[in-house]
Amino acid sequence: MSLRKNALRIKRKSVIPGFGITMGFSLLYISLLVLIPISMIFLNTSHMGLKSFWEVVYTERVLASLKLSFGTSFLAAIVNVFFGVLMAWVLVRYSFPGRRLIDGLIDLPFALPTAVAGITLTTLYAENGWIGKLFVPLGLKISYTPLGITLALIFISFPFVVRTIQPVLESIDLEAEEAAACLGATRFQTFYKIIIPELLPAIITGFALAFARALGEYGSVVFIAGNMPMKTEIAPLLIRTKLEQYDFAGATALAAVMLIISFIMILFINLTQWWASNRDEG
């Protein structure tokens, strides 16, 4: 009887007090502030019916904004995987003057308000800006083009890749690399065949985190994007525009699409983590 009772219990027995009150408060707080508000999106979309939902979402302008958001976020995440692995490698494996300063400043995009990042990058990369000026002779415009959007997204999502890879790289055992070298592998072969597979779950997680963050980003992008419909209008901005035109149904439908994408990304990240921990045990 007591065994059955134990199996049915959600929580294991413990001498530590306070589970009921902390858990109860936490669930109430999350429900009021997160679950109920987010469910509003789906509640409002379900009122629309599938046909009108489709009509709102399947328009040229919405599709163009989703394509732009996906394209620039994907590109930014790929660039960040490359530089993120490189930066993590340099920070973990080498010591050089200024290493600690770089390590401390990596999180700057995470702490800096997105609006500040937005106006700063736009000013720097505009045609008369310090860096943008250098690209004018090459005929390359950065601010107010998809290139500028990608750049802002690289900035804001950079810490995620570095900070996911860094701890894994720190924990890698050097013995496997030494064995590979003793068996005659070149340094590149060792990196490619030993280190990269070890880092793969972290790379995928970092990529997914950066991609998800970039997809939803608004503040840094609105300034640099130029916000031309069909050309440089990202999906979050289009939600905002629709809302300002009192097109609540349109805004909500597009928000539902973005939310479902967020959920898929969360699921994907959790599955990658689960795969990684199972792989390590097995």
Place this chain on the structure above:
Amino acid sequence: MAISTNYKRANKGSEFVRVALISIAVIFFVLILVIPLLSVFIKAFGEGVGLYFASISDPIALKAVKLTLITVIISVLFNTVFGLAVAWAVAKFRFKGKNLLITLIDLPFAVSPIVAGLIFVLLFSTTHGIFAPVLNALNLKIIFAPPGIIIATLFVTLPFVARELIPLMEAQGTTEEEAALTLGASGWKTFLYVTLPNIKWALIYGVMLTTARAAGEFGAVSVVSGHIRGLTNTLPLQVEILYNEYKFTAAFAVASLLTVIAIINLIVKSVSDWKIRK
């Protein structure tokens, strides 16, 4: 001798690769992070210290500071209490559905800030919100008013204290608390004198991060604020208004205040990481 050179090669690789990789990393770091950071201050002081202080002591800027402060204080208070409670429940007990709960805590971070603003418009807008009849009957305004800004900021900053505390408290386990309780301490005393000193630095960083993100939140707040000058403007919104009016120096002056908060945040993080590792 041959073995020792081989060993060195295995661990370090060639000197050329080392220098090349460090150079690429440093160039990328300077281009992407250092130049933008410095340019905020250079632009802010570009037209002299006088204009800088005039910009940040402008009455409308000061009202934005006030609203930002109120938002920060409320967000930090609520989300610290929540973070401590949820970290206690998650880290000190074993129960079913723990991973789902952790995912829910992270959810506000995964949602686009624009969507975060929109959900509260759908709840509290006096024209389209689900609570519109109640709000109109009571003559209450949440959207396009400070309460909306505070609620949206609470949502956006919900994960940060919890995310700092949970991994640390899980790693620390429950043995110290169990010892205190066995020796007759009450639950509250155990928390105050055993748990709290152990998590002090993670808590301080969590609070600092919540402060920085609450002060700097832009997307969600801009959806619910309505941009009413001197009434519903926070500092980031003030930056946007000044920038769009081509008052670049003033925009960067206000932005520099937020950048200082971000830099303090990074310093606190470094100190906290160092203290926790020790």
